[in-house]
Amino acid sequence: MRNKFGAKKVTIDNIKFDSKAEAKKYQELKLLLRAKKIKNLNLQPKFKILDSAIYECNFTKNNKTKISDLYYTPDFAYTTLDNKIIIIEVKGVKTEAYQIRKKMFLNLMKSYEVSEFHEIVKNDIKIYKV
Numbered sequence: 855m856r857n858k859f860g861a862k863k864v865t866i867d868n869i870k871f872d873s874k875a876e877a878k879k880y881q882e883l884k885l886l887l888r889a890k891k892i893k894n895l896n897l898q899p900k901f902k903i904l905d906s907a908i909y910e911c912n913f914t915k916n917n918k919t920k921i922s923d924l925y926y927t928p929d930f931a932y933t934t935l936d937n938k939i940i941i942i943e944v945k946g947v948k949t950e951a952y953q954i955r956k957k958m959f960l961n962l963m964k965s966y967e968v969s970e971f972h973e974i975v976k977n978d979i980k981i982y983k984v
């Protein structure tokens with residue numbers, strides 16, 4: 855089955871990935887984990903990038919509305935042997951929503967003690983460092 859951007863979903867180890875590229879990256883990271891070259895591999899870790907808030911408004915009975923927390927969920931996170939946290943995002947298409955969340959996350963990388971953010975788009979890798 856393909857998603858709206860034409861990527862074919864793939865299942866490996868009973869885990870569903872949104873694309874072949876994401877599944878391939880998982881297999882690479884799994885090999886590094888088995889070889890003890892990385893540790894603490896996490897799939898789709900969740901990072902809060904914006905707190906919820908209550909606003910006054912004119913369209914509810916109590917004149918208040920709540921905006922929920924906003925999260926960024928990259929594809930992978932792992933720790934290097936020298937304890938650096940690396941985030942990996944595999945993309946076929948960089949949507950506007952993704953671009954906004956990425957910018958917000960990059961702004962908060964230090965507070966999450968993340969050392970590097972790797973963005974992989976069609977075999978092009980961009981690395982952002984703190």
